[in-house]
Amino acid sequence: MAMALAAGCGPDQSDRPGPPQSAASALIQKALPAFEEARGRRFLKPSPSMARLRNALRSRNGRLAQQLAQQELATDPDNPEALLISSQLLYQSAAMTAARPGFERILELGPTFEGCQRVFYLYGSCLLRLGEPKAAREAFEGHLRLDPEHGETHYSLGELILQDGDPEASLPHFERALELFQTSRRKQGPFLTMDLARVHASIAAAHLQAGDLKAARQSIERSLELNPNHPQSHYTLSRILTRLGDMDGARAALAEFQRLNQATAPGGQQR
Numbered sequence: 501m502a503m504a505l506a507a508g509c510g511p512d513q514s515d516r517p518g519p520p521q522s523a524a525s526a527l528i529q530k531a532l533p534a535f536e537e538a539r540g541r542r543f544l545k546p547s548p549s550m551a552r553l554r555n556a557l558r559s560r561n562g563r564l565a566q567q568l569a570q571q572e573l574a575t576d577p578d579n580p581e582a583l584l585i586s587s588q589l590l591y592q593s594a595a596m597t598a599a600r601p602g603f604e605r606i607l608e609l610g611p612t613f614e615g616c617q618r619v620f621y622l623y624g625s626c627l628l629r630l631g632e633p634k635a636a637r638e639a640f641e642g643h644l645r646l647d648p649e650h651g652e653t654h655y656s657l658g659e660l661i662l663q664d665g666d667p668e669a670s671l672p673h674f675e676r677a678l679e680l681f682q683t684s685r686r687k688q689g690p691f692l693t694m695d696l697a698r699v700h701a702s703i704a705a706a707h708l709q710a711g712d713l714k715a716a717r718q719s720i721e722r723s724l725e726l727n728p729n730h731p732q733s734h735y736t737l738s739r740i741l742t743r744l745g746d747m748d749g750a751r752a753a754l755a756e757f758q759r760l761n762q763a764t765a766p767g768g769q770q771r
Contacts, residue, residue, distance in 0.1 A: 524627055524635035528623075528638050531607035532645070532646075534610045534611060535611045535642075535646055536645060538616075539617075541611070543613050546581070546613070549571075549572060550582070553568040556568055557588075562593075565585055565589060566585075566586060566589045569586040570586065573586065580612045580616065581612075581613045583605055584603075584606055584616070584619055584622070587622070588622055590602070591625065594629075596626050597630070599622075600623075603619055603622055603623040603626060606619045607623065617647055618650075620642045620643035621639070621640065621643045621652065621653050621656075624638075624639030624640045624653075628656070628660070633663070636656075636660065637661075641657065644657065651677045651695075654674070654680065655677040655698075655702070658671070658672075658674040661673065662702065662705060662706050665709075667706040667707070667709040668706075670702075670706050671707075674699055674702050675703070678700070693726050694727055697724075697726035698723070698730075701719070701720060701723040701733050703719040704716045704718075705736060707719060713740055713744050716740050717737075717740050717741075717744065720733055720736050720737045721737070724737065731757050731760040731764065734754070734757035734760065735757040737749075737750075738754040
């Protein structure tokens with residue numbers, strides 16, 4: 501009883517300041533209300549030069565798109581859509597540090613063009629690769645408030661939640677990503693197959709972390725049906741089979757992992 505009273509007389513833990521907010525987190529939280537307010541707003545049609553830039557991006561002509569974006573930015577350094585396209589292309593070329601300032605400037609400028617909300621997904625992906633998972637998660641969560649039907653954001657958020665050790669909370673995001681990928685008109689053919697395979701693999705990883713070995717095995721086997729040449733999925737299968745006591749199956753899966761890993765390593769030949 502004395503210990504309880506002593507504890508009650510101590511300083512209120514809730515009054516202690518939490519960890520300082522990162523600059524990225526602060527920017528996301530500051531920008532989000534304006535983007536939420538703009539949901540459903542009709543924006544002006546793009547200028548002819550911006551329409552040409554959009555078409556270059558849609559046709560996956562990255563060199564032309566970057567050239568046109570730079571022309572736009574030379575005239576107007578704060579052209580938000582040109583900034584987004586230029587930064588997106590830098591991100592896709594793995595130039596994360598170079599891409600980041602453009603995304604941040606767009607968040608500062610606010611919503612001004614159709615589709616501007618995707619900056620939250622791109623910024624989150626950039627932050628994740630720059631080693632800022634907490635702010636990346638906030639960006640993904642913000643994007644889903646603006647666009648709850650974005651499969652890649654559900655998938656990325658699920659991965660972050662799984663890495664934080666909460667497999668049950670990650671599963672709804674993976675399952676929603678699966679539904680959205682399957683119904684998307686933009687994802688077809690082999691690209692869709694690969695996307696579905698990686699989502700099933702992540703679902704398997706979540707079930708494995710949660711200890712549901714039967715569900716984990718079903719999901720990883722589905723992933724391997726879609727993409728039998730993915731080394732990590734064979735490794736996951738070997739872990740699942742080991743815990744299920746199927747040592748022969750686990751050894752076979754591990755051998756296949758090693759074979760595929762060697763084949764896709766530098767100097768190897770990919771199947």
